[in-house]
Amino acid sequence: MGAPGSWIITLLLFHLFGSGTSSPVFTNTPSLLPEILLPFPTVPVPTPPFISNSGESTQGVLCPLKLSPSTVVVRYGDPVKANCSIKRMGFPVLGWYLQLDPPVITYNGFLIWSVERMTNWTIKPVCFALAEQGGQCDIALTLIVYKPPDRVSITFVNHTGQMIEGDQYTVQCNVTEVAPVENLIVTFYRGQNILAQLQSNNSREKKPVTESFTLDIVSSKEDNGAEYWCEAKMELGPEGPQPPPVVASQKLFTKVLFAPEFLCPPKMMVTEGKTFTCEVTGNPQPSVTWFRDGQVVTLPSHLSKKDAGKYTIQAEGLSPKNFTVEVEILPVRGTANSCNGHFLLLGFLTQMINWL
Known part of the structure; x- marks a missing residue:
């Protein structure tokens, strides 16, 4: 077994001669840090604790790392940063790691990872800490890189011109170059009435894609003169922009024969x-x-x-x-009845006068 301080020297060499940037890459971050970062290679490495979405290790006693914010939502091309800090003593080395890049480390209690212009769709920054007694813990930053669609349009599938009452038609909403598509909600409208809300089944692709969403309708006479349209909304959670980005299509005017x-x-x-x-x-x-x-x-x-x-x-x-x-x-009402009514009233008044 090497001297207790040898692992710190190893990290120092990486820190001095390695790049200190966090350039985006298009590969997945491994579950464990490189073996060279481990303090005692001859000692079995404990399995890193489970990391929750809150940005804090669920085994806080073993891995007292904290990310702030725990989830980052950034528009493609914008700057981004996150702070990683350690809660207690016993972890002298703190750092950020990205696949294929040398780690960026500090001997302070916190370290900020930042990128001036985010141009990587699949980057997965990991904050790690090395313990004095050996072993490591790490926590991944939840990072969502998004891009609103370039264009949203609506058309009828395989149909042009007037519609006929009672026939079925398919309306298609085309969303161009949007990312990530799993955070997209497409809403179909007739006038101001919501017809349907659809989402993509593609949860793996993080880069911009073009996707089409379809809705079957049965035309009625009420559709004559109606306007169909759709909108694409990016639902990115409370950490995302508020209100959510929305891009609407053009209005599709319809004529229905009935x-x-x-x-x-x-x-x-x-x-x-x-x-x-x-x-x-x-x-x-x-x-x-x-x-x-x-x-x-x-x-x-x-x-x-x-x-x-x-x-x-x-x-x-x-x-x-x-x-x-x-x-x-x-029959016309009012003429004969009106005359009879006048004669009855006159007789009644005459009788009253005689009584007086």
């Missing part, structure tokens, strides 16, 4: 001398013809009792459609 509809009851009561009608809607706007007893008729502007009966409306639009209306003519 068959004629009759906006009137099947039985109508109309006062004598008045007229009636029935509103017919559709896209395209249907042409309307009225029939009575099998004959084409024009609705009279002043109805009489002889106009009572059944009328058939024939509408020609996206598809032909008929509708039958039964019309009942009501």
Whole structure:
């Protein structure tokens, strides 16, 4: 076994002759630090304690390291830094480690890792401490490097032009160059109404990707003139930017063809001398013809009792459609009853005068 101070000399050599930068790399950080950093190579190395997402070792007595902040969210190209500190004595060496880079160490109680411009999507900084009695402990910094999408667009899949009521269509939201895609939430809208919220199943890719999200819809007449659109939101947690970054698509204006509809009851009561009608809607706007007893008729502007009966409306639009209306003519109210009322009132007043 070497002298107790030999491992410190080894670290000093790395510190003096190795690079002190934390240049990003595109490889995964190993679970253990390089063997050369261990103080006593002949002594079995204890398994590093489990590291929680809080940035503190769950075995605080064995590994009293603390990261501040414990989770860092940084936009690609922006600066980033994190502080690692030790809670108690007995750990004279503190450092940051990245795969393929020499460790950066200090003999103080804290050490800040920083990068002026983050351009590495998969970097995994690890803070470690070496104990006086041998052994090591380490804790990984949770680092999320993100990039909002370059563009968000919406289209119909394999369809252009007008839609037909009752048919199924697929709306597609295309999100271009976003990272990490697992933190992306895509929301589909019709007007201001939310139709669906979708997320990617790709949880492994950290670099920017382009991904499409689809939603099946069944068109209705209410969709005529509606606007479909989508938005991509980066949900990066409380450590991320607030409010979360959002990029919206263009509006997709829709036209829906639908068959004629009759906006009137099947039985109508109309006062004598008045007229009636029935509103017919559709896209395209249907042409309307009225029939009575099998004959084409024009609705009279002043109805009489002889106009009572059944009328058939024939509408020609996206598809032909008929509708039958039964019309009942009501007598004019008020004239005879009003005269009778006046005579009764006059008789009553005359009788009252005679009594007086």
